[in-house]
Amino acid sequence: MVKISTQTVRIHKTNKEILTAIMILLCALIVIICSGALHFLNIKVTSISAREDFHYFVKVQEKTFDLVPGDVLRIERTPAKKAITGEQIEILKIYTTQGFIYARPENSYYEGARKLANSADFNGLPTFIKNKGFADEVTLDQIRGVSYAIGTPEKYQAILFAVLGLQNLTMFTAGAGILLLIFPLRLEKDEEAAPVATRVEQPA
Numbered sequence: 001m002v003k004i005s006t007q008t009v010r011i012h013k014t015n016k017e018i019l020t021a022i023m024i025l026l027c028a029l030i031v032i033i034c035s036g037a038l039h040f041l042n043i044k045v046t047s048i049s050a051r052e053d054f055h056y057f058v059k060v061q062e063k064t065f066d067l068v069p070g071d072v073l074r075i076e077r078t079p080a081k082k083a084i085t086g087e088q089i090e091i092l093k094i095y096t097t098q099g100f101i102y103a104r105p106e107n108s109y110y111e112g113a114r115k116l117a118n119s120a121d122f123n124g125l126p127t128f129i130k131n132k133g134f135a136d137e138v139t140l141d142q143i144r145g146v147s148y149a150i151g152t153p154e155k156y157q158a159i160l161f162a163v164l165g166l167q168n169l170t171m172f173t174a175g176a177g178i179l180l181l182i183f184p185l186r187l188e189k190d191e192e193a194a195p196v197a198t199r200v201e202q203p204a
Contacts, residue, residue, distance in 0.1 A: 048112025
C-alpha cells in the first residue's frame with residue numbers, strides 16, 4: 001500500500017514564509033531606525049535674504065552661507081495642492097555647491113528660496129540643471145555629492161550617506177520579500193503540486 005502525503009512540502013513552505021515575514025519585519029524596524037537617524041541629522045534653514053547684487057544669504061542655525069545663482073547646480077520644482085483649499089503650490093528642492101535647500105510654501109524662507117531658484121532658472125523648468133548642453137554640464141555624480149541639507153557638518157555627511165544607503169537597501173530587500181510572499185516562485189507551486197509518496201508496509 002502507498003500512502004500519499006503533502007505534509008513535508010507544506011511544512012517546508014510554511015517555514016519559508018515565516019522566515020520571509022521575519023525578514024520583512026526586521027527590514028521595517030531598520031527603516032524606522034534610519035528614519036529617526038535622518039530626522040536627527042536633518043538641518044533646517046532659518047531664513048533666506050536677498051541683496052540687489054544677486055547675493056543670497058542662507059541662515060542655518062548659527063551659520064550663514066553666501067550663495068549666488070552660479071552656485072545653483074540643479075532645481076526640482078514639484079507641483080502639489082494644499083490639502084484643504086486645493087490651492088496649487090510648488091515645492092522646491094535646490095541643489096547648491098553647499099548642499100540642497102528644501103522649501104515648501106509654508107516655510108518662512110520660501111519666498112527667498114523661490115527668488116534664488118528664479119535667479120538661476122529664468123524659465124521655471126520642472127527640472128533645471130546648470131549649464132545643460134554645454135561642455136561643463138553638471139553631472140549626476142556632482143549632484144549626488146551634495147545630496148545633504150545645506151549646513152550639515154562635514155563630519156556628519158559620511159554618516160548621512162551611509163544611513164541613506166542602508167535605508168534604500170533595506171527597503172529594496174523588504175520589497176523583494178513582499179513579492180515572494182504575494183507571488184511565490186513557480187518552483188514552489190510545482191513542489192506543492194507533486195505529492196510526496198511514502199510507502200507503508202502492511203504487516204504480514
